[in-house]
Amino acid sequence: xxxxxxxxxxxxxxxxxxxxxxxxxxxxxxxxxxxxxxxxxxxxxxxxxxxxxxxxxxxxxxxxxxxxxxxxxxxxxxxxxxxxxxxxxxxxxxxxxxxxxxxxxxxxxxxxxxxxxxxxxxxxxxxxxxxxxxxxxxxxxxxxxxxxxxxxxxxxxxxxxxxxxxxxxx
Numbered sequence: 310x311x312x313x314x315x316x317x318x319x320x321x322x323x324x325x326x327x328x329x330x331x332x333x334x335x336x337x338x339x340x341x342x343x344x345x346x347x348x349x350x351x352x353x354x355x356x357x358x359x360x361x362x363x364x365x366x367x368x369x370x371x372x373x374x375x376x377x378x379x380x381x382x383x384x385x386x387x388x389x390x391x392x393x394x395x396x397x398x399x400x401x402x403x404x405x406x407x408x409x410x411x412x413x414x415x416x417x418x419x420x421x422x423x424x425x426x427x428x429x430x431x432x433x434x435x436x437x438x439x440x441x442x443x444x445x446x447x448x449x450x451x452x453x454x455x456x457x458x459x460x461x462x463x464x465x466x467x468x469x470x471x472x473x474x475x476x477x478x479x
Contacts, residue, residue, distance in 0.1 A: 345359050347410055351458075352461060368435065371436060375429065377429065377430065380423075383417075386417065386441065387413075389439075390408060390412065392409055398426060
């Protein structure tokens with residue numbers, strides 16, 4: 310199981326990687342809502358729904374070099390970068406850098422399937438983390454959020470299909 314999952318489920322202590330941090334300046338509920346609004350998956354959600362999602366976010370400070378996800382390992386968390394940068398390795402030849410306001414792990418949040426990328430903290434990092442069990446409970450308790458997510462995901466699939474179709478025409 311990936312490092313974050315092991316720390317969050319208690320099978321290894323937090324001292325080895327992620328350190329929980331108090332919700333101080335910059336990660337209060339209003340800031341969390343603002344950050345969540347930028348995530349395409351959550352854009353159709355109402356302010357009230359976003360506040361509910363913000364309520365299940367946990368804040369973590371992460372030291373440089375921490376492996377957050379590893380390709381092929383189970384995925385149970387969504388990560389939203391508050392401060393810092395990560396290096397994402399999709400394949401041995403494809404690397405991407407993500408910074409503040411960007412996110413990863415949304416597919417695992419929804420389906421719990423193995424990770425499709427490895428992600429390492431480049432420097433000190435502050436993250437908002439949503440764990441899959443908390444998100445699933447929120448969806449069960451607030452069905453309107455699930456409807457909004459389905460509409461948003463459907464729109465994204467249609468956009469991807471249109472993009473593929475337009476490439477095929479050329």
